[in-house]
Amino acid sequence: xxxxxxxxxxxxxxxxxxxxxxxxxxxxxxxxxxxxxxxxxxxxxxxxxxxxxxxxxxxxxxxxxxxxxxxxxxxxxxxxxxxxxxxxxxxxxxxxxxxxxxxxxxxxxxxxxxxxxxxxxxxxxxxxxxxxxxxxxxxxxxxxxxxxxxxxxxxxxxxxxxxxxxxxxxxxxxxxxxxxxxxxxxxxxxxxxxxxxxxxxxxxxxxxxxxxxxxxxxxxxx
Amino acid sequence: xxxxxxxxxxxxxxxxxxxxxxxxxxxxxxxxxxxxxxxxxxxxxxxxxxxxxxxxxxxxxxxxxxxxxxxxxxxxxxxxxxxxxxxxxxxxxxxxxxxxxxxxxxxxxxxxxxxxxxxxxxxxxxxxxxxxxxxxxxxxxxxxxxxxxxxxxxxxxxxxxxxxxxxxxxxxxxxxxxxxxxxxxxxxxxxxxxxxxxxxxxxxxxxxxxxxxxxxxxxxxx
Numbered sequence: 312x313x314x315x316x317x318x319x320x321x322x323x324x325x326x327x328x329x330x331x332x333x334x335x336x337x338x339x340x341x342x343x344x345x346x347x348x349x350x351x352x353x354x355x356x357x358x359x360x361x362x363x364x365x366x367x368x369x370x371x372x373x374x375x376x377x378x379x380x381x382x383x384x385x386x387x388x389x390x391x392x393x394x395x396x397x398x399x400x401x402x403x404x405x406x407x408x409x410x411x412x413x414x415x416x417x418x419x420x421x422x423x424x425x426x427x428x429x430x431x432x433x434x435x436x437x438x439x440x441x442x443x444x445x446x447x448x449x450x451x452x453x454x455x456x457x458x459x460x461x462x463x464x465x466x467x468x469x470x471x472x473x474x475x476x477x478x479x480x481x482x483x484x485x486x487x488x489x490x491x492x493x494x495x496x497x498x499x500x501x502x503x504x505x506x507x508x509x510x511x512x513x514x515x516x517x518x519x520x521x522x523x524x525x526x527x528x529x530x531x532x533x
Numbered sequence: 534x535x536x537x538x539x540x541x542x543x544x545x546x547x548x549x550x551x552x553x554x555x556x557x558x559x560x561x562x563x564x565x566x567x568x569x570x571x572x573x574x575x576x577x578x579x580x581x582x583x584x585x586x587x588x589x590x591x592x593x594x595x596x597x598x599x600x601x602x603x604x605x606x607x608x609x610x611x612x613x614x615x616x617x618x619x620x621x622x623x624x625x626x627x628x629x630x631x632x633x634x635x636x637x638x639x640x641x642x643x644x645x646x647x648x649x650x651x652x653x654x655x656x657x658x659x660x661x662x663x664x665x666x667x668x669x670x671x672x673x674x675x676x677x678x679x680x681x682x683x684x685x686x687x688x689x690x691x692x693x694x695x696x697x698x699x700x701x702x703x704x705x706x707x708x709x710x711x712x713x714x715x716x717x718x719x720x721x722x723x724x725x726x727x728x729x730x731x732x733x734x735x736x737x738x739x740x741x742x743x744x745x746x747x748x749x750x751x752x753x754x755x
Contacts, residue, residue: 368634369616394591397618401640412590418623
């Protein structure tokens with residue numbers, strides 16, 4: 312994947328890609344000041360931030376994303392909004408992330424031809440094929456590990472990744488990933504790891520992000 | 534206000550107006566089948582339906598709105614989506630309704646120049662002036678009565694209506710309105726009454742809607 316260096320909103324051109332290699336999902340409400348979490352995560356080297364807040368109002372997501380944008384643009388970090396396509400368009404985010412409870416990809420793509428769209432595929436290869444066919448920019452799989460945010464979910468087998476990889480679309484793994492647990496995911500060919508708890512609940516989010524980067528650099532470039 | 538007779542999505546042209554005179558706010562989740570509620574309300578003569586579900590997923594709102602659309606278009610009843618501009622655009626609704634926790638009007642108008650946009654102004658004339666300045670298609674005031682959905686709110690004085698009327702934008706009253714209580718609102722010059730409980734919780738929603746129509750016809754045209 313190319314590095315994300317443009318600061319222009321909605322700057323997707325066919326074939327371009329965001330750098331989602333270390334993708335921090337900032338989940339609101341958080342137990343600490345969200346701007347601090349974002350700043351610390353960026354300081355530690357995350358390449359993209361997803362803003363997620365299923366119970367947050369559109370006004371609150373919009374206001375926080377607006378605060379966040381200058382910081383992200385300055386650092387070349389991508390901003391993805393979870394679920395709310397309208398908020399993503401309003402703040403000029405780079406992308407929107409859609410799960411199964413969100414708008415269908417076909418509608419989102421029709422409404423926002425130039426936005427990067429990511430799709431949660433869980434453990435479902437057919438869903439992934441449909442997403443790629445529907446012009447998704449990346450597909451997300453997981454959880455491969457029991458995660459703090461969804462402790463009840465059955466982990467997905469890492470064996471899905473080679474098949475997912477064959478679809479020719481960037482792959483992000485999500486769910487319960489720690490620096491140690493990210494290593495086999497990199498070996499299996501993911502383009503990025505998405506992280507909530509291991510950054511958000513770390514004593515020092517920047518240090519946590521740095522640990523992820525170290526594992527990534529060792530696994531990807533050695 | 535003109536009758537809403539077009540079935541084309543997003544068919545707003547400057548100066549056109551929807552018929553919001555009897556405006557049913559279908560609030561999800563409902564205690565009865567929502568499609569039944571809509572059908573019965575339409576049978577009783579509502580002119581517009583707002584779909585609202587603060588805790589519903591985008592997928593669920595989208596799917597229900599898609600079920601509802603053919604019925605509404607056949608009857609010439611307007612569809613307004615609460616809060617979710619993205620869902621409104623995806624289903625080709627006539628409009629979106631924005632409260633203080635939703636996207637700012639300026640952003641919504643920029644993203645959706647041809648959508649009707651309504652704005653909740655509560656008891657706030659300055660907010661109403663800003664909304665009219667920001668190209669809102671209607672402004673909503675209330676609650677003028679204690680409502681079942683917001684029992685803790687202090688009722689707004691009906692004296693606000695003549696001043697609101699002077700802003701030259703269609704006015705909708707909302708909150709705790711029954712057929713009897715709608716009469717003074719019509720006398721004070723509202724263009725529409727928005728109703729949740731008195732239709733949604735009525736034994737027969739169609740009969741409730743007919744009662745509202747009778748009062749409206751008597752108050753407006755006598």
